[in-house]
Amino acid sequence: MARIHDKIWSIDGSKETLKLAVRITDLWFVGTPNKSEQAEMVFVDYEGDQIHAICKSDHLKSWKADLKENCTYVMHNFKVVKNDGQFRVCEHEYKLFFIGVTVVREADLHELPFKEFRFVEFANVVAGNFVSGLLVGGLSACFIEKYQGCF
Known part of the structure; x- marks a missing residue:
């Protein structure tokens, strides 16, 4: 039986083996392209909850071509850290980092909401x-x- 998707609101730092069904509502790149560049994203789930996600340069080569704004994905395995920087893009208490074992699979999940102001x-x-x-x-x-x- 397939594992149920975790909900963004339930992410509390207690586990990193998350399985998320998300839409990337915002995607931007920071740094020097093809050198020290990282991707930053906002994910939204079925309930409209949002979380900030970051793919640092050492993992970006694997995912850059696959990550697209407004596309939907099933993703597994992230490093979960406190979202306590000076500036935050989401109210969520945590943010996600892609790691070596992160799995990203594009999926047709058209029920996922688009960006909501x-x-x-x-x-x-x-x-x-x-x-x-x-x-x-x-x-x-x-x-x-x-x-x-x-x-």
Whole structure:
């Protein structure tokens, strides 16, 4: 019997043998192409939950041609680490890193949602009720924090 897909909301750092059915809603490359480049992605699952994933340069050669924005995949085995950097692209407490045993298989999972924007009421931004350091469409909450007096 096939193993059930893990849900993104259930990722808590306790296991790395995850099996995820995801859509890559955002994909970008950081660094110098073909040298020190890494891929960064946002995955979304059936429930619309999101998580940040990173494929560092040492594994990118294996996956670069296969990873495409808006395509759907079944993926296994990641390194799970705290998402506690200065800037974050998802609210999820953890992020995923591709490792040597990560498996990526493109799959026809058209039921998976596409990118969903989650807007916060402007009054909450002015009141400071937002996640500091969360990048939102390229506009960081840190930017908002710095210029809050301008609103």
